[in-house]
Amino acid sequence: ACGKGSLASGGKSSDTLNVVFLPSDSAKEETAARKALTTEIHKATGKKVNVQTTTDYNVAIQSIASGKAQIALMGPDGYIQAHKQSHNVQPILTYSGKSGTLKDAYYHSYIMVPKAQAAKYKVNGKYSLKNIKGKRMSFVSNTSTSGFSIPAGAIKKAFNLKSTDDLAQSGKFFSKVMYGQSHQGSAVNLLKGDADVAAFDDMDLTQYGKFQNDSTKAGAIFKINQNAPAPFNSVRGKSSVAIAAYAVQNEPLVVNKSKISDKDTNKIIKQLTSKSVTNNHLFFAPENAKVRGLFTKDGNTKFVAISDKWYQPTHKILGE
Amino acid sequence: MELRQTNGNAFFLKKRLKLTLLIGLIGVLYVGASLVLDFNSAAFLYLDRGIIWLAKNFIPNSQSMAYWQEILGALIRTLLVSVAATSVAAVISLGLALMGAKSTGPSQVVSWVIRGFASFMRNIPIVGWAMLLLFSFKQNDFTGFLALLFLSVGFLTRAFMETIEDVDIEKIQALQVTGANYFQVVSQAVLPEICTPLISWVLYMIENNLRDATLVGLLTGTGIGFVFDLYFKSLRYGPAGLVVLAIIILVIAVELSSNFVERRIAHD
Amino acid sequence: MISKPEKQLEMMPVAPKVIPKLNFSFRLKDRRRRTIYGVLLLLLLTTALTIPTIIPKGVNLAAATKGLLDNLRIMLLHPAASNTSMTSLLGALVQSISLAFLTTLIGALVAFFIALMAARNLAPRWLIVAVQSCMALIRAIPTILWVLIYSVALGLGANAAVIGLTFHSVAYLVKVYADSIDELPKESLAALRAIGVGFWPLVTQVIVPSVMPSFLSWTFIRFEINFANAVAVGAAAGAGGIGYQLFMASGFYFDFHEVGMIVYLILAFTIPLEIISYQLRTRYIKRSAH
Amino acid sequence: MLEVKNLSKTYEGGKKSLRDVSFTAKAGEVTAIIGPSGAGKTTLLRSINQLITDDSGQILFDGQNIRELSRRQLKQTRSKIGMIFQNYNLIEPLTTIENVLHGSLARKSTIAGVLSLYSKQEKQEALQLIDEVGLKEFAFNYCSDLSGGQKQRVGIARSLMQHPKMMLCDEPIASLDPRSTTMVMTILRRLADEKQLMILINLHQVDIAKTYADHLIGLNNGRIVFDGQAAEATDRQIEAIYSGVDSLVTE
Amino acid sequence: MLEVKNLSKTYEGGKKSLRDVSFTAKAGEVTAIIGPSGAGKTTLLRSINQLITDDSGQILFDGQNIRELSRRQLKQTRSKIGMIFQNYNLIEPLTTIENVLHGSLARKSTIAGVLSLYSKQEKQEALQLIDEVGLKEFAFNYCSDLSGGQKQRVGIARSLMQHPKMMLCDEPIASLDPRSTTMVMTILRRLADEKQLMILINLHQVDIAKTYADHLIGLNNGRIVFDGQAAEATDRQIEAIYSGVDSLVTE
Ligand SMILES: Nc1ncnc2c1ncn2[C@@H]1O[C@H](COP(=O)(O)OP(=O)(O)OP(=O)(O)O)[C@@H](O)[C@H]1O
Ligand SMILES: Nc1ncnc2c1ncn2[C@@H]1O[C@H](COP(=O)(O)OP(=O)(O)OP(=O)(O)O)[C@@H](O)[C@H]1O
Numbered sequence A: 001a002c003g004k005g006s007l008a009s010g011g012k013s014s015d016t017l018n019v020v021f022l023p024s025d026s027a028k029e030e031t032a033a034r035k036a037l038t039t040e041i042h043k044a045t046g047k048k049v050n051v052q053t054t055t056d057y058n059v060a061i062q063s064i065a066s067g068k069a070q071i072a073l074m075g076p077d078g079y080i081q082a083h084k085q086s087h088n089v090q091p092i093l094t095y096s097g098k099s100g101t102l103k104d105a106y107y108h109s110y111i112m113v114p115k116a117q118a119a120k121y122k123v124n125g126k127y128s129l130k131n132i133k134g135k136r137m138s139f140v141s142n143t144s145t146s147g148f149s150i151p152a153g154a155i156k157k158a159f160n161l162k163s164t165d166d167l168a169q170s171g172k173f174f175s176k177v178m179y180g181q182s183h184q185g186s187a188v189n190l191l192k193g194d195a196d197v198a199a200f201d202d203m204d205l206t207q208y209g210k211f212q213n214d215s216t217k218a219g220a221i222f223k224i225n226q227n228a229p230a231p232f233n234s235v236r237g238k239s240s241v242a243i244a245a246y247a248v249q250n251e252p253l254v255v256n257k258s259k260i261s262d263k264d265t266n267k268i269i270k271q272l273t274s275k276s277v278t279n280n281h282l283f284f285a286p287e288n289a290k291v292r293g294l295f296t297k298d299g300n301t302k303f304v305a306i307s308d309k310w311y312q313p314t315h316k317i318l319g320e
Numbered sequence B: 001m002e003l004r005q006t007n008g009n010a011f012f013l014k015k016r017l018k019l020t021l022l023i024g025l026i027g028v029l030y031v032g033a034s035l036v037l038d039f040n041s042a043a044f045l046y047l048d049r050g051i052i053w054l055a056k057n058f059i060p061n062s063q064s065m066a067y068w069q070e071i072l073g074a075l076i077r078t079l080l081v082s083v084a085a086t087s088v089a090a091v092i093s094l095g096l097a098l099m100g101a102k103s104t105g106p107s108q109v110v111s112w113v114i115r116g117f118a119s120f121m122r123n124i125p126i127v128g129w130a131m132l133l134l135f136s137f138k139q140n141d142f143t144g145f146l147a148l149l150f151l152s153v154g155f156l157t158r159a160f161m162e163t164i165e166d167v168d169i170e171k172i173q174a175l176q177v178t179g180a181n182y183f184q185v186v187s188q189a190v191l192p193e194i195c196t197p198l199i200s201w202v203l204y205m206i207e208n209n210l211r212d213a214t215l216v217g218l219l220t221g222t223g224i225g226f227v228f229d230l231y232f233k234s235l236r237y238g239p240a241g242l243v244v245l246a247i248i249i250l251v252i253a254v255e256l257s258s259n260f261v262e263r264r265i266a267h268d
Numbered sequence C: 001m002i003s004k005p006e007k008q009l010e011m012m013p014v015a016p017k018v019i020p021k022l023n024f025s026f027r028l029k030d031r032r033r034r035t036i037y038g039v040l041l042l043l044l045l046t047t048a049l050t051i052p053t054i055i056p057k058g059v060n061l062a063a064a065t066k067g068l069l070d071n072l073r074i075m076l077l078h079p080a081a082s083n084t085s086m087t088s089l090l091g092a093l094v095q096s097i098s099l100a101f102l103t104t105l106i107g108a109l110v111a112f113f114i115a116l117m118a119a120r121n122l123a124p125r126w127l128i129v130a131v132q133s134c135m136a137l138i139r140a141i142p143t144i145l146w147v148l149i150y151s152v153a154l155g156l157g158a159n160a161a162v163i164g165l166t167f168h169s170v171a172y173l174v175k176v177y178a179d180s181i182d183e184l185p186k187e188s189l190a191a192l193r194a195i196g197v198g199f200w201p202l203v204t205q206v207i208v209p210s211v212m213p214s215f216l217s218w219t220f221i222r223f224e225i226n227f228a229n230a231v232a233v234g235a236a237a238g239a240g241g242i243g244y245q246l247f248m249a250s251g252f253y254f255d256f257h258e259v260g261m262i263v264y265l266i267l268a269f270t271i272p273l274e275i276i277s278y279q280l281r282t283r284y285i286k287r288s289a290h
Numbered sequence D, E: 001m002l003e004v005k006n007l008s009k010t011y012e013g014g015k016k017s018l019r020d021v022s023f024t025a026k027a028g029e030v031t032a033i034i035g036p037s038g039a040g041k042t043t044l045l046r047s048i049n050q051l052i053t054d055d056s057g058q059i060l061f062d063g064q065n066i067r068e069l070s071r072r073q074l075k076q077t078r079s080k081i082g083m084i085f086q087n088y089n090l091i092e093p094l095t096t097i098e099n100v101l102h103g104s105l106a107r108k109s110t111i112a113g114v115l116s117l118y119s120k121q122e123k124q125e126a127l128q129l130i131d132e133v134g135l136k137e138f139a140f141n142y143c144s145d146l147s148g149g150q151k152q153r154v155g156i157a158r159s160l161m162q163h164p165k166m167m168l169c170d171e172p173i174a175s176l177d178p179r180s181t182t183m184v185m186t187i188l189r190r191l192a193d194e195k196q197l198m199i200l201i202n203l204h205q206v207d208i209a210k211t212y213a214d215h216l217i218g219l220n221n222g223r224i225v226f227d228g229q230a231a232e233a234t235d236r237q238i239e240a241i242y243s244g245v246d247s248l249v250t251e
C-alpha cells in the first residue's frame, strides 16, 4: 500500500492528462523534449501531465484508443490503426515542412533497388512495380508506416492482392522477406546485396547520404556519403534508385475526443502553434544542435492544426 | 554461549527480532521500489479487468479459423527449430558443465570461467542478441536457431553444472578408486547418475524455447512468433488469440509428454 | 548372538555349475532405457533433419560469423555511453531492478500460498491438477501479451508492468515451489502429523524451515529471470528502464558502443546476483547433506 | 494397555504385510518386535497410530478402538502416542529446543503454533527434557549439527513433550554406534520403568532386544511367530523368526 | 603386506584426525579398525588409497610407498585395492552386472570403458562373481531396486572384479540388518581365507569385529590405542577404546 501511481480511468473530468509516446519513424525525442511538451500542455490546460513512453506499437494504440491515454504522438500508420479502433481518436496537429504550412508537411517512402539493377525494373521506359514479384524484399518492420504499410499497401493495390499478409512472409509473393528493424537496416540490406528490393524513407537516412535529383518521384537516386558512419560504413559511396516514391503525411499529435474536452483540445492547439513553441529548440532543433529536439527544424518548421481529412491519402492507400 | 544459561526466552526473542528486521527490510525495499517506479499496490484490485479484456478480445472467432493452416505450419517449424537448438545446446552445455563442475572439472578457475561464460550468454538481453545476430546473419531460421542456441547454452550449462555437483562425490570416488580414468568415470558414473535430470532439463528447455517463440519470430521472420506478430500488430486479435491458443496447446503437449517421459525414466 | 563364521559358511551359495546364459542386449531390455534411448534418438533425428533446412541460402556464414565477432568486439572492448548520459543509464538500471524486485517479491508471496495447493503431499489430486493446469496456461501466454492486457486495462506505466510481469512470476514459482515441497521427505511431515499437529502449524514449523533454502535459491533464479523480463518488456509497458535505452541504442542509433555499455551495466548487476544465488545454493546443499 | 486383535493389512498391489496379528502390550513394559526385513514390523507400528489404514481387526488403546475414531478423536488420541523413527525425522534446519517444542504443538491453538508462541512454562519443560536425555549443551544447536545418537535423543525428548502414554519406536537405533545405542536404549528402558510408559520398539538386533525388553514379539512374513518373555526366547526360536528367503526389497 | 608408518593427517581447519599412526596388515588376514565416532577410522582408510592427502608418514603396500607414487602409478596401484563403502556408492540407475563390470574398467582402454564394450569373458566373470555373492537372480535388476544387504554384496562383487590384493571396507555393515550383516561378513572372511586377500574393515560393532577379524586396531582421537589379536582383546580394553566425550559431530 504505497506509491502513488495514478489508477485514474481517464474521463473528461479528470485533472490529469496522459500522453503516450511511441518512438517511431521520426520522433527520436529525448527526455528534455518530452519535458518541454509536458510543460506546454500543462501551461495550456492547467492540468497535470503524465508522459509515458512505450516501445510497443500495440500498447500505444490500445492506450489511446481505449482512452487510458488522452493524447498521443505516433506515426501515421499507428494513428490510422487507432482511429480504426475508435473514431474518437482524432489528429489535432502535425508539424510542417520548410514552408511552415501543410504544403510540404510530408516525408517520403520509397521502394528502392540498387542503381546497377535499376534498368531491369523499367517497363516501357518507366519505373514500375511489375518486376518485383519473386524478388528478395526488405521492409523495415511490419508496423512501420513508410517502411511497410505504405509501400505494401501500394504493392497490394498494384497486384490486386487480398491482404498484405502475403507480402509480409517469405515464399509467398516475394521469395524472401526480411525486416531491417529500422530504415537504416533496410537500406543496408539492399546496398549490401542481401535484398533485391527495399522499402525505407528519406528522413531517417539524411545523415548518411544525399539525394542526387528530385527526391519526391520515382527515379530518385540516393547515394551514401563517403564518410557515412555505422551501419553504412561497409557500403559507402553506393547508390540506389527509387522505383516508386510515396508522399507520407507527417506524424500527428492525436487526442481521444471522448476523454478530453474540446476546450482543452483547443487550448493545446493554440499553445503549441504559438510562436514560443515554434522557436523552442526543444521542439524544433536546428540540424546541428547539441541537444536533440522533438523534430528537426528546417526553415519554418512548426506545428499546424489538422483533422482526419488530411490523412485521407494514407487512409486510401492502406485501404481502410 | 551466554544463551545456554538462560531459559530460552532470549533465544526466541532474538529469533523473532531477526525475523521482524528482515520483514521490515523487505518492506522498506518494497516501498522504495514502488516509489522509484511510481507503482501503486492498489492496482492489484483491478486484476479482473485485464482478464475480462483478454477474454473479450482474444477469444478466436469463426473468422480467425481461416488462418489455422498457416498457424499450424508455423507451429511445426517453430517446434523443430526449438528442438534442434536445444539439442545442440545440450551437447555443448554438457561438455562445458563437465569441465565446470567442481566434482568433474580440472580447477576452480576453469569453473569460474565457464560459469561466467554461461552467465554472459544468458544475460545479454534478447534485444541485444537480436541486434547482433540480425546485423550479421539477417532474417532467417538460422538466426533464430542461433539466438535460442546461445540462450539455451547459457541456461543449460548452469543447470547441468548444478546437476553434476548434486551427484554424491563418493559415488564418483568409488569408481576412481578402482583405477578407472577420467573419461571412464564420467561415462560410467556421472552420466548414468545425471541422465534423468538431464533429460528433464532438456525437455524443459524445449518447452521454454517454445514459449520464447515471440523472440524467434522477431529474429527469423518465420515461425509461430512471426505469425503472432503479424496478426497482433495489425490488431487482428482473433487470429492472434488463435496463435496464442496454438502455443498453449503445443507447450502443454510438450509439458505433458515430458512429464510422461520423466515418469517412465524415474527411479523409485 | 552371532554364531561363528564357520557355522555360517553354509549360507554361502554353492559355486555355480551352469553360468546363466548371457544376454548381450541387456542394455536395451527394459522400459526405462528404451524410453531414454527413444527420447535421445528422437531429439537426434529431429535435429539432424532440421538443421540442413535452416542453413540460410545466400548468407555467407563465415563472413557473417566474422561480422558477429567484430560487433561483439566493439561492444565488449569499446563500450561508451555516446547518446545518453551515464547517469540516465544508471537511473534506468535502478528502475529495471525495482521492477524485477517488485515482481519477484509479490510473485513469491502469492506463489507460496498457491504452491501449498499444488504440492502432492499436501493437497488432493484434483486441486493439484486444477492449479497446475491454470499455471501452465498462464505460462504459455507470452509476457508481452500480459503487459499489453494490463496497460489497456489499467493504463500505461508501472502498474501495468508490475502486474503483467507478476503473472509469469507466480506461475513459474508455483511450479518450482510445489516441486520443492514434494521433495520433502514424507516422513518428516508424517512425524508431526502422527502426533496430531494441524495444517498451518505444519506449514510454518516443518515446511517453511525445511524448504526455505530451496525456495530462496529458486526465488533468486526467478529474480534473474524477472530482471531479464523487466529489461525486455518493461519499456513496452511504459515503465522505462534500461530496456528502453537498449531499444533506442540498438534499434535507433545503431550504436554498438552504447549497447556494450548497457550490457556491461546489466552484467554488473546480474553477475553478483548469480554469485549470491550460487553461494546460497552451495550452503543449502552443505546443510542438507547432513 | 494396548490390545491388538486380528489385525490384517494388504498393500495396494496385493502384498499381504500383516496377517491376523494379535498381541497385548502393557504400561511400564518394553515390547520389542523383531523379524527379518519385510516382515511387517513398520507396517504394524504405523497401523497402531493409523498412519496407514489397515484392512480389518481391532486396535484397543485404553479401551477405545483406534480404528473407529473420528478424525478429531484420532488427532486427540495421536497426541498421546509418541513416535520415534529410524532416521529421527527432525526438522534439521531448526534447533534442538524448537524440535522438542514441536511435541507440544498438538495442545496449542493454531495461531500460537503457527507463530511459535510457546509459553515460558513450555520452554522450561522442553529444556528440562533436553537435560534428561543428556543434551543440555546442545539445546540451541541446529539439529543438522548433531550426531545420530544425539538426534535420536532429541526425537525422544520431542515425544516426551507430548506427555505420551505410549511410544512407538521404529528401529530407533539402526543407524547408531554402540555407545549411542546403549544411551538411547537406556533412556527408553528408564522411561518405561519410571514414567510407566508403554513402549513398542522395532529392532534388528536380537541381543539388544533381549537385554532391554520385557516382552518379545517375532514377526515373519506378516505373521506373529513368537510372543513371549524376552529373556526366555531360545536361540532356536530366534533363528526360526529370521528364517525365510532373500527378497527384492522395494520400500 | 601393508605397512603404515607414522601417518598423520590434519584437516583444513586444524582438526588433527590421525596422529602418528603405525601398524601392519597381512594378506589373508582380516584387520578390524574400531573406535568411537570421529576417531579417524574413515580418515585412515581413505589415506591408504590416497583419496585424501595426509601430512606425513609412509604407506608401504607391497614395498612401494603409496604416498610417493606418480599419478599414473597411483592409478595402477589403486586398481589393486578394492573399496567398500557404508552407503555402497553404486551407480543406482544401472543394473547389478553393469556395476560389477565397473570393477574391470582400470584394465580396459578408455574408449572401451566409455562405450561399455565389455568382452564376453568379462561378462562371464562378472556373472560368476555375482553368483558368488548370492545375487544370481538379481544380475539384471537395477541396483536402486535392491535392498541394503544386496547392494553391499554388489559392492563387494565390483571390488572383486578389480582382482584386488587388498580391500578397504568403511563400515560396510552399518546400515544392514543382522542377516545381511552375517552374509556380508561371511563373504569378506571367506575372501581373506580362500583368496588370501588383505582386508581392512572399519566397524562399529565390537562383537562382529571379534567374531570375524584376526587383527584388531583400536583408534581413539586419531591415535592407535589398541593393536593386537582380535580374540584376545578384553572388555576393559574395548571400553578404553571407546572412552571419550560426546562431541558435536560435523562431518
Ligand atoms: N507402501 C507400500 N506399498 C506396498 N508394499 C509395501 C509398502 N510398504 C511396505 N510394503 C511391503 O510390505 C512388507 C512389510 O514391510 P515393512 O516395511 O512393514 O517391513 P519391515 O519389517 O519394517 O522391514 P524392515 O526391517 O526392512 O524395515 C514388505 O514386503 C514391503 O515390501
Ligand atoms: N573433510 C573434513 N574436514 C575437516 N574435518 C574432518 C573432515 N572429515 C572428517 N573430519 C574430522 O576428522 C575426525 C575424524 O573423522 P573420521 O570421519 O575419520 O572419523 P570416523 O572414525 O570415521 O567416524 P565415524 O565413526 O563417525 O565414521 C572427526 O573429528 C571429523 O570431524
Ligand SMILES: [Mg+2]
Residues within 6 Å of the ligand: D041, D042, D043
Ligand atoms: Mg521397517
Ligand SMILES: [Mg+2]
Residues within 6 Å of the ligand: E041, E042, E043
Ligand atoms: Mg567414518
